[in-house]
Amino acid sequence: MSERKRDYPSGAEKRKSKRKREEVIKKVPKISSFFHRQDTVSDLDWKDSSEARSSSNIHSEIEESQAHTSSDVHPEIEEHQVNDSDIFEDCNIISSDRGNFGDNLSECERKIIFKLGPFKPQGPFPKDSESNRPFSAYYYSYFNQAGIKLVRPWLCYSNVLNKPYCHFCWLLADRQNKSYSSA
Numbered sequence: 001m002s003e004r005k006r007d008y009p010s011g012a013e014k015r016k017s018k019r020k021r022e023e024v025i026k027k028v029p030k031i032s033s034f035f036h037r038q039d040t041v042s043d044l045d046w047k048d049s050s051e052a053r054s055s056s057n058i059h060s061e062i063e064e065s066q067a068h069t070s071s072d073v074h075p076e077i078e079e080h081q082v083n084d085s086d087i088f089e090d091c092n093i094i095s096s097d098r099g100n101f102g103d104n105l106s107e108c109e110r111k112i113i114f115k116l117g118p119f120k121p122q123g124p125f126p127k128d129s130e131s132n133r134p135f136s137a138y139y140y141s142y143f144n145q146a147g148i149k150l151v152r153p154w155l156c157y158s159n160v161l162n163k164p165y166c167h168f169c170w171l172l173a174d175r176q177n178k179s180y181s182s183a
Contacts, residue, residue, distance in 0.1 A: 099160020
């Protein structure tokens, strides 16, 4: 009789390794021990009531100054938004669809397209003449083997050209390279 060694652990070995794992887990501190709650300042800490009154005056002054600064900040933001809309009108851009642009992009167009993000229409899509199959909005994301949904931020579809393309390849490609093709 030949004695063969086991390929798997016995029940006793499994229980022993489980006990070791549990002991290691017990030695590890809980995650809540790493976070400390900051105590708020209570009224007992204030020994002098005049200090308390002066602090409340300071708080009200701070709130008033913040109100003044916040009202000063809003007009700048509104002006900035107006400037963005002017840029959109200057470039005549409705969407970042590749078919709306020529092969060479100006720096202004490139910045606006990056700001708009990839053009991802939801369909319906026409059928391809070669394969007789339409593009699908489901291609914009996929599920990996773990079942997690991953988005493909680079994938776009052009309604004008009726074909998918890589958004970042189109914008960042080296057009001077001999292997570059606009198709």
